[in-house]
Amino acid sequence: MATYRTICTTRDIPEGQARMFVVGDMMFGIFNIGGEFFALDNRCPHAGASLAHGYIEGDTVACRxxxxxxxxxxxxxxDTNRSEKCARTFPLRIVGDEIQVAW
Ligand code: FES
Incomplete structure (x- = not known):
């Protein structure tokens, strides 16, 4: 069963930006889009580049x-409808000012 764990705080990620966090063998890209936070597997499903270091435009990120x-x-x-090309996402919740991700 997935467990929520604190990754960072909301102050760590300015609006319209993302940061990478490594927890054990997991690598997350946490994105702040208009004050909403989202957690992606930071490794691009194509060849593993950091999505947190990608180009963010609105609610999309383009791998560098x-x-x-x-x-x-x-x-x-x-760019396709192929599910194997999608980035993995994780449930995220805010508790106080902590960003918690479940995996
Ligand atoms: S590593 Fe090729 S598109 Fe991301």
């Missing part, structure tokens, strides 16, 4: 390496 585009809210790969 080969420019695959993902919808941040649900990880959907925006």
């Amino acid at each position: 390496i080969h420019h695959w585009r993902f919808r941040i809210r649900d990880g959907k790969h925006l």
Whole structure:
């Protein structure tokens, strides 16, 4: 069963930006889009580049390496309908000012 764990605080991620966090063998990209926070597997499903270091525009992020585009809210790969190209997402909740992610 997935357990929520604190990753960072809401103050760590300015609006319209993302940060990478490593917890054990997990690597998360936490995104702040208009004051809403989302957690993605930080490794691009194409070849593993950091999505937190991608180009954020509105609610999408484009990988820096080969420019695959993902919808941040649900990880959907925006250039195809192929689920294997989607970024993995994780449940996220805010407790006080802590951002907690479940995996
Ligand atoms: S590593 Fe992300 S698109 Fe290739």
